[in-house]
Amino acid sequence: MGRLCLSVALAIVSALLVSVLVIQHRHTGTDGHQTDVVLVTDSQTFGNVRVGTEVTVEYSIQNISPVPVRLLGGADLCQSEGCARVEGAFPIVVAPGQQAPVKLVFRPAKVGECDIQVPVYTDVLNNPSFKLRLTGRATE
Numbered sequence: 001m002g003r004l005c006l007s008v009a010l011a012i013v014s015a016l017l018v019s020v021l022v023i024q025h026r027h028t029g030t031d032g033h034q035t036d037v038v039l040v041t042d043s044q045t046f047g048n049v050r051v052g053t054e055v056t057v058e059y060s061i062q063n064i065s066p067v068p069v070r071l072l073g074g075a076d077l078c079q080s081e082g083c084a085r086v087e088g089a090f091p092i093v094v095a096p097g098q099q100a101p102v103k104l105v106f107r108p109a110k111v112g113e114c115d116i117q118v119p120v121y122t123d124v125l126n127n128p129s130f131k132l133r134l135t136g137r138a139t140e
Contacts, residue, residue: 108138
């Protein structure tokens with residue numbers, strides 16, 4: 001029994017581990033001073049979802065840079081795997097050291113593995129977007 005509980009606990013911990021995506025940009029302020037702008041988010045999985053069923057996954061975008069970053073919105077994207085859209089209370093200002101929630105809504109269109117990357121736009125001039133990644137499997 002103890003061994004089974006340990007196996008289940010390890011499986012749950014493994015399922016919760018996600019890869020961290022670090023987005024780094026160089027920001028030039030109005031005074032000409034350059035600062036690295038760093039946003040951190042996770043790659044998420046939706047597990048198994050039936051084709052045509054809408055799934056919503058929340059991301060936490062963390063600003064670990066010394067300057068505020070404004071999230072302007074996200075793309076609506078349709079491709080062979082399905083359609084996705086970014087939702088949030090845009091524009092969102094993420095202060096240094098703070099986090100902001102952003103949702104990715106996905107509806108798979110065909111059976112199989114899905115790997116979706118949807119852009120989110122920012123006010124960082126020289127690299128104005130980053131991508132939220134969502135993976136999973138669409139079933140019948």
